[in-house]
Amino acid sequence: MSPADSWGRYPHVEQQTRSLVWRSDALPHGEGSLLPRGLGRSYGDSCLNAGGTLLLTAGLDRLIDFDPTTGLARCEAGVSLDTLLRLCVPRGWFLPVTPGTKFVTVGGAIANDVHGKNHHRSGTFGRHVRRFELLRSDGSRRMCSLEENPDWFGATVGGLGLTGLVTWAEVQLVPIRNPFVVQETIPFENLDGFFRVSRESEADHEFTVSWVDCLARGRKLGRGLFYRGNFAPSQFERLPLAKSHLSHGAGLAVPVDLPAFCLNRLSVSAFNLLYYHRQRGRPSQQLIHYDPFFYPLDAVHGWNRIYGRQGFLQFQCVVPHATARDAVKELLERSARGGLPSFLSVLKTFGDLPSPGWLSFPRPGITLALDFANRGEKTWRLVEALDRVTREAGGAVYPAKDARMGPESFAAYFPQRERFAPYVDPAFSSSFWRRVNPVSLPMPSLEGRGDSAAPPASLLALR
Numbered sequence: 001m002s003p004a005d006s007w008g009r010y011p012h013v014e015q016q017t018r019s020l021v022w023r024s025d026a027l028p029h030g031e032g033s034l035l036p037r038g039l040g041r042s043y044g045d046s047c048l049n050a051g052g053t054l055l056l057t058a059g060l061d062r063l064i065d066f067d068p069t070t071g072l073a074r075c076e077a078g079v080s081l082d083t084l085l086r087l088c089v090p091r092g093w094f095l096p097v098t099p100g101t102k103f104v105t106v107g108g109a110i111a112n113d114v115h116g117k118n119h120h121r122s123g124t125f126g127r128h129v130r131r132f133e134l135l136r137s138d139g140s141r142r143m144c145s146l147e148e149n150p151d152w153f154g155a156t157v158g159g160l161g162l163t164g165l166v167t168w169a170e171v172q173l174v175p176i177r178n179p180f181v182v183q184e185t186i187p188f189e190n191l192d193g194f195f196r197v198s199r200e201s202e203a204d205h206e207f208t209v210s211w212v213d214c215l216a217r218g219r220k221l222g223r224g225l226f227y228r229g230n231f232a233p234s235q236f237e238r239l240p241l242a243k244s245h246l247s248h249g250a251g252l253a254v255p256v257d258l259p260a261f262c263l264n265r266l267s268v269s270a271f272n273l274l275y276y277h278r279q280r281g282r283p284s285q286q287l288i289h290y291d292p293f294f295y296p297l298d299a300v301h302g303w304n305r306i307y308g309r310q311g312f313l314q315f316q317c318v319v320p321h322a323t324a325r326d327a328v329k330e331l332l333e334r335s336a337r338g339g340l341p342s343f344l345s346v347l348k349t350f351g352d353l354p355s356p357g358w359l360s361f362p363r364p365g366i367t368l369a370l371d372f373a374n375r376g377e378k379t380w381r382l383v384e385a386l387d388r389v390t391r392e393a394g395g396a397v398y399p400a401k402d403a404r405m406g407p408e409s410f411a412a413y414f415p416q417r418e419r420f421a422p423y424v425d426p427a428f429s430s431s432f433w434r435r436v437n438p439v440s441l442p443m444p445s446l447e448g449r450g451d452s453a454a455p456p457a458s459l460l461a462l463r
Contacts, residue, residue, distance in 0.1 A: 004054060007304055008043035009311030010374050010403055013050035013431060021059040023076055023167035027137050028053065033429035034137065036161040038105030039080060042112065043314045044403035045431035046160050052429060055165060057107055063087065064168060071173035072130070077107030077166045084171075093173040094231070094290070096128035102295050107166045112400040113158035113360040117207035117227075117294070120351030122174075124362055126157035127355060132169035137427035141167075146356060155423035158357030160399060162424045162433055176231045181207070181293045183229040186283045187276065191222030191329055198349050201228045207293075213272040214345040214370060215265065217336050221329065224347065225279060232287060253301040257309045263373050268341035306343070307373040313403055315383050316369035318350055319395035324366040327393035331386055335370055338382040342370040358416040361398045369401070380404065399432060410436035 004015055017037075018028050027034060033052035040047055048054075060078035067073075071093045073084060081095060082102040088094065099114040108114075113126045122128070131145035134156055144153040156163045184205075188194050194210055201208050205228040212224040297303050304312070319327040328347070335342055345368070352364040370386070372379050387409055390397060396413035397405055411417060417437075424433070 004037075004040070004048065005311070006044055006047050006403075007041045008314060008401075008403060009304060009307070009309075010313065011045055011048070011050075011431070013045070013048050015049050015051060016053040017056055018053055019056045019059050020078070020165075023060055023133075023135075026139055027055070027135065027165060027427070029137075029427075034425075034427050035430045036077075036107060036111070036165050038078060038108035039103050041101055041104050041108070043312075043401040044399070045435065046112070046399050046402070046433075047108075048431040049429060050431045057105060057165075060107075060167065068093075071175060072170060073173055074168060074170045075106055076168045077105060077110075077132075079106050080104065081106070081109065084173075088173050089176070089179050089290070092175055092177070094176045096172060096174045097122055097125040098294055100295065101298055102291075103298065106169050106171065107161075110157055110166055110169060111159060111161040113355055113357040113362075114400075115350070115362045117209045117348070119353075119362055120202050120208065120349055121206050123351065123353035124158075124355045124357070124360055126357045126360065127353065128172045129157065130170040130172055132156070133167045134164045135167050136164040137425050152423065154356055154358045155420055156357075158355065158360035159420065159423070160359065160430065160432065162428050162430065164425045164428065177234045178232055179290050180232040180287050181229040181290055182232050182285065183227060183288045183293055184283060184285045185279060186226040186228070187224075187279045187281055188226055189223050190216075190220055191325065191332070194222055194224065194226065194347060195325065197226045201226070202349065202351075204230075206230045209346060209348045211275070212332070212345040212347045212368075213276055214332065214335050214342040215269050215272055217333070221336070222332055222347075223276060224345075225276065229288075229293060231290075252299060254303055254305040257305050259308065263307065263341070263343055265339060265341050268343055271343075307371070310374040310376075312371050312373050313379055313383055314369060314371050314401040315386050316367065316398040316401040317386070317390040317395050318361065318363055318365045318367040318398075319390060319393040320363070320365040323393040323395075327389060327395065328366055328368055330389050331368055331370075334382065334385055334389065338378075338385075340372050340375060340379055340382055342372055344371045345369065358420050359399070359414050361396060361400070363396065365395065402432070405436060407436050407438055 031053040035049040036057050037047050037054040038057050057078040060076035062076045065074040068091045081104050098116045109125045113124045115124050134142045134144050142149050142152050186197055188197050208228045210224050210226040216223045347368050350362045350365055
């Protein structure tokens with residue numbers, strides 16, 4: 001057994017690992033339950049398999065085919081989005097949908113049906129996957145697409161790696177004229193300002209997202225900076241050029257775990273104040289390379305270490321438009337009162353393009369993501385309260401970012417769970433899946449190390 005963490009560094013579990021090299025090989029047997037793992041950028045335990053075996057897919061990293069005239073790329077599941085970008089951008093193509101890091105494998109993007117800044121225009125990653133091969137533990141292989149084995153396609157897209165191993169996939173890329181984005185930054189004074197700017201932006205801008213000051217309260221509740229952009233056309237106006245993004249392998253790094261006292265209400269409040277006022281209350285426009293526009297945190301290697309040794313919990317939810325204003329207001333108010341500042345807080349709108357994935361997280365509404373350093377019971381109580389607000393608003397929580405959701409919440413958020421369950425490979429499982437499905441599977445014991453960062457017994461009783 002060997003330890004392995006998710007990107008949130010909680011929980012800490014022991015599991016075996018097996019590296020995959022050839023997509024033609026059979027899956028191992030007799031090593032407990034199996035779970036594919038790409039680059040481990042899921043924040044919670046959906047990429048962990050306590051007591052079982054992780055199938056490390058990074059060795060399945062071969063490009064199979066790429067048509068530079070149509071932008072159709074076929075590659076093994078362990079190919080990273082970073083690798084695809086290095087191939088396709090110089091040839092005038094880009095990813096149709098990308099999350100906030102490029103260090104994600106194609107298989108991981110399918111398993112979590114990732115979304116990005118353009119969900120209101122392009123939907124999720126799964127909408128742009130044309131087909132893939134699914135290898136089951138019994139040795140069978142299925143070609144899956146919307147036309148061929150469509151149920152297996154729907155179960156696997158967003159299926160958290162539980163239906164089997166995706167060995168390769170075809171993804172339809174989108175054309176671009178150059179690698180630059182025309183970015184506008186617009187300050188907004190409160191939550192109403194966010195809704196106003198968001199409505200004004202989505203018709204004419206492919207990409208939208210906002211940073212929110214999670215500690216602002218009263219009339220300033222929900223204030224932040226709204227970022228919107230489009231890829232630059234062939235001939236674009238002269239605009240200020242943002243500082244060039246650092247190349248791969250360079251940049252800042254967090255070499256050690258920061259002490260817990262570094263992230264406190266005072267330090268985060270000071271940072272938020274400076275960050276918000278750097279715009280001096282005025283909109284700005286600049287030309288920016290795609291890398292810092294889509295992947296600002298990738299320039300800081302090991303940024304998850306700023307939360308300290310106990311890691312952090314990210315809470316990302318989506319609430320429907322009908323309840324969004326009141327729900328987001330309450331979520332931000334509870335976060336501001338909780339005494340646990342969120343260092344990274346992101347707010348954006350999801351569109352109404354449906355995903356082919358049965359367990360896909362995005363749905364029409366407003367999504368809010370908050371990061372909280374793991375400070376034990378205080379953190380757990382806050383996040384549980386945010387979960388209740390989300391459930392009452394008719395929303396959902398993102399499994400790829402979750403480390404504490406209970407079975408009742410999962411059933412409410414993903415009503416297609418029962419439809420999905422028969423497609424789970426009998427040899428596949430995950431720490432997340434066992435946690436949210438304790439009826440048919442034995443409830444695992446707490447997979448933490450018994451320290452102060454574990455959830456309190458009173459909260460475990462709620463599950």
